[in-house]
Amino acid sequence: MVAQRGEGDEVVTTTPGTSAAQAAPVVPEQDEVVVRERARAIPEAAVARLAVYLRVLSGMVDQGVTTISSEELSAAAGVNSAKLRKDLSYVGSYGTRGVGYDVEVLVSHIERILGLTRKHSVAVVGIGNLGHALANYGGFQSRGFPVAALFDVDEDLTGVPVGGIPVNHIDDITTVCVEREVSIGVIATPPQAAQAVCDRLVSAGVQCILNFAPVVLQVPDDVEVRKVDLAVEMQILSFHVARRADEASAEQAANDLINGVGVDRVVIRP
Amino acid sequence: MVAQRGEGDEVVTTTPGTSAAQAAPVVPEQDEVVVRERARAIPEAAVARLAVYLRVLSGMVDQGVTTISSEELSAAAGVNSAKLRKDLSYVGSYGTRGVGYDVEVLVSHIERILGLTRKHSVAVVGIGNLGHALANYGGFQSRGFPVAALFDVDEDLTGVPVGGIPVNHIDDITTVCVEREVSIGVIATPPQAAQAVCDRLVSAGVQCILNFAPVVLQVPDDVEVRKVDLAVEMQILSFHVARRADEASAEQAANDLINGVGVDRVVIRP
DNA sequence: CCGACTTTGTGCATACCTTCACAAGCGGTA
DNA sequence: TACCGCTTGTGAAGGTATGCACAAAGTCGG
Structure with missing residues (x-):
């Protein structure tokens, strides 16, 4: 039997001794089974x-x-x-x-x-302005993402309830995350602390991270990171403002330029 | 002179009387100038x-x-x-x-x-948990996006300073936005109010909107909307958690299946 | 001044995503 | 039952973005 590529779910085996050279980008090692997932097919x-x-x-x-x-x-x-x-x-x-x-x-x-038949417990790390807002945000709870734990490095916050959940000290992150089966970690810390927090979440077994800190997190391949970067969003909008302004001035310039050349109006094409 | 297509900046005119049928998707009307922007070429x-x-x-x-x-x-x-x-x-x-x-x-x-040589004043609408966090977030200011105005529908908040800026009543949105030259509007209201707020921002001349409310905003073509939807982010992560779980159970099942069939191990390929 | 080395900028192939367009399938109607 | 109109599901085309690989172009040491 030779490993092959195909659509949908399949279980393909390479039996010992078969050394079929593959044209596929990844050559399977011998003596292994290749399982392909239909789920992965969703872009x-x-x-x-x-x-x-x-x-x-x-x-x-x-x-x-x-x-x-x-x-x-x-x-x-x-x-x-x-x-x-x-x-x-x-x-x-x-x-x-x-x-x-x-x-x-x-x-x-x-x-x-989307895997929403199962509840996904969330831990929020960094209880500053944003952390507070997230902890109090009802949308998580109502959509099947209960906030199960809060963490901060500030000892004065430890034990204080925010949005009904007491804040834990960040040193307890591993124990608490494992105990409460946290599957998603939300990083709302200052940028300097984000990578360290991320590392601790990963070592606590958290495989999905939502990062609000404006840094590029380095994680193992098996950890999924999504980032929300307000500054980046604003800058993208800024780009569009600038583009509009350029177009407006181009239109203006063109109108000036062609004044009296027999053209009635100027149109900007995307 | 005949309209043509080309790379880079160009100013092309169609003079009156010239009725050159264009193969281009959009046929320019007569007596107009077509200006193409290099800026638009950036994906x-x-x-x-x-x-x-x-x-x-x-x-x-x-x-x-x-x-x-x-x-x-x-x-x-x-x-x-x-x-x-x-x-x-x-x-x-x-x-x-x-x-x-x-x-x-x-x-x-x-x-x-990115158009960051110019300052872009920001207005935050909806001073709840998230609005507070945004108003207090130093990242905007430091990156050239000064928060110039805050709005809320709650009259008890009107005049109260948040992050150093007094909250205005939402009815004053047009006046204040025009006066303070707001170029970016941030919607942090409950979903029910978002579209109405959006409409008011648009009529105040705001052309760029950052929307935190979980609704799809309807806007004119010349307004740029970017959305940050926490629930969507969480659900994407949930999808990946589920995918992992599927893979793990598939691996398990495959291992069970092939026990003693002469295969040493199972590998999941992306 | 020259040649070896480094790094940019880009043509090209590939993969991914989007959009069109239409056959296939279903409910309603006579 | 047979037809008709409507809407889905999808093959194929087109467009966009990604990654490779390499020529061009510069620096640096001798």
Whole structure:
């Protein structure tokens, strides 16, 4: 038997003695089994949108909507309807042609794919302004992400409850995280402390990290990091402000330039 | 003179009487000038990374580093070095072959491209937990995004200073934004209020919005919206937790399955 | 001044994502 | 039952972003 590539779930074995040279980028070592996951086939961009669809659909449920077409849902989610259908096709074919999607069915399938059938305990590290806001933010709890622990380096904060949860000292991070089965760590510390905190979270077995500190975290391959960087967001917006300004001045300049050349107006094309 | 397509900045005119049918997706109307912008050529993804490079470079300046190679900078920013060089090439060719980039030169050019040579006043709407945190967050100020105004619907908050800035009532949003030349609006309100606030910001002339509320905002084409959705971030992480769990159980199952079939171990391939 | 060495900038191939367009499938209707 | 209109699901095309690999271009030591 020879290892091969294919679609969907598969279990492929290379038996001892078979030394088939592979054209594939990664040559499997001998005597190992290669398992490919269908889950991995969902593009990252689609996952992010699925979360958005889920939120919109939750609102639909509250409104008593039972069925929705891709056209309606895509409009509500602010995306192209073809993209929406493709995204949903990663989840499975749960629509009815000529009718649309059953809202509740869709919700439960997206929740399954996103792993929301299970609760994910969250630990927030760094109880400053942002940490406070996060600890008090009801959105985590209500969406199945209970905040299970808070940490700070400041001993004066230790034991003080924030949002109903007492703050632990950061030195207890490993014990507490293991004990409370924390699966997601949120870093809301100053940048200088972020890498050290991250290392401690990782050694406590946390494999997913949401980082608010403006630093690039170094982590092992098996740890997933997502970052939220307000300064970067602002700078991206700044870029667009500048672009607009450039266009405006270009338009102005062009208008000046061509004054009386027989052209009526100037249009900026993207 | 006939309209044409080309690279870089150009000013192309269609003179009256010339009815050149264009193959271009958008046919220019007669008697108009088409101006194309080089700035638009920078991909969004590259802009986001440029902001990261800028932060890393700022740290380098503080450390007294004067020159840096693409290899070093890319490692510090957590990206591929070829990608970094390509990103920098959008900014211009300011490196020296065999040596690297002058840190300060690079900083000033990236700042120019990102439009950071000009200050961008920020208004924060919704002074709840998150709004407080944002108002007190020093990162805005220090990076050239002074918080110029705060707004809330709660009259008890009106006049109360938060982070040194008195809160205005939301009804004054247009006047105050125009007066203080706000170019970026930050929405930190509950979801129900977000669209209304957005509309008011837009009518006040704000063209860039950073939205923390978990809703899809509807805006005119000439307004740029970026969203930060914590629940979505958490759900993406949840997806990865689930994927890991699936892989672990698949590995387990595969190991069980092949017990004694002459295979030594199981490897999960991405 | 020259040659060896280093690093940039970029053409090209690849992979990924998006969008179009349409066949297939389903419910409603006569 | 047979048709009709509507909507899904997806093959294929097009576009965008990524990563490799290397020529071009500069520095530095002798």
